[in-house]
Amino acid sequence: MNYKIFSVFVIAAVAFVTITEGMSLRGLGVDLRCRCIKTESRRIGKLIESVELYPPSPHCKDTEIIATLKETKQEICLDPTAPWVKKVIEKILANKAP
Template identity: 65%
Template sequence: MNCKFFVVTIIVFVAILAVGEGLGVDQRCRCIETEKRRMGKLIEKVEIFPPNSHCKDTEVIATLKETNQEICLDPAAPWVMKVIEKILAIKSP
């Protein structure tokens, strides 16, 4: 239970920090469907977009290595939560 609360807290914290980056984006959610399958080795970059006035959901968008295709990841999927935790661990001093 504490682990889930910690992950949700981290996601909310990242969402608050990223609010400034949300300016100038589309006026709707980017993710209509999300991917739950594991694909960590295929991912080159992950971006987290917090909820805002145009989209109530936190969106996690990954760019694939070989194709540069962007796909939406399910932020509630356990493996995606681990990816987010690793990103935050690297960014924190």
Template identity: 65%
Template sequence: MKMSIRMSASSVIVLLALLTITEGMSLGNLGSDSRCRCIQTEGRRIGKLIEKVGIFPPSSHCKDTEIIATLKGSSKEICLDISAPWIKKFIEKMLANKKP
């Protein structure tokens, strides 16, 4: 009887340890990612589909400026090609509208 209680207690401790480790691993990526977010970029004209845009300047984790757009309806995020002419105009217009 004592052996089964010890086995059960040991199993619970191991399970809790595993849950703690996996939770810690998943939370570790929230604050800082050690690489660029954008692997592929979109250059096609999709301005009317964009709900919001995030601009991420170069940092110690990524040497590139990254522009990530959230699409209307689906909330899907895509990376935009900052060298595409329409994106440059889109960003300029967006920044001009934010000025007081």
């Protein structure tokens, strides 16, 4: 009987720790998966207000490039293999170089 109660307690404690740890990472702005499911490869350079570059991480093996559009403020994932996106990345990296 004591073994069953102990087992239930251990399972409940592990579940609680798992849930709260996941919630705390999400609250810190850490994504536990890739942000981009689909990417845009069409030229939309004139519509872009800003671009953020996210390098590969333990939670996502892909480099993610997220553009915010000027008028709608919508965020769109850009295809990092598209030639025009590569040029945008080069310009961003050149501006950050000392």
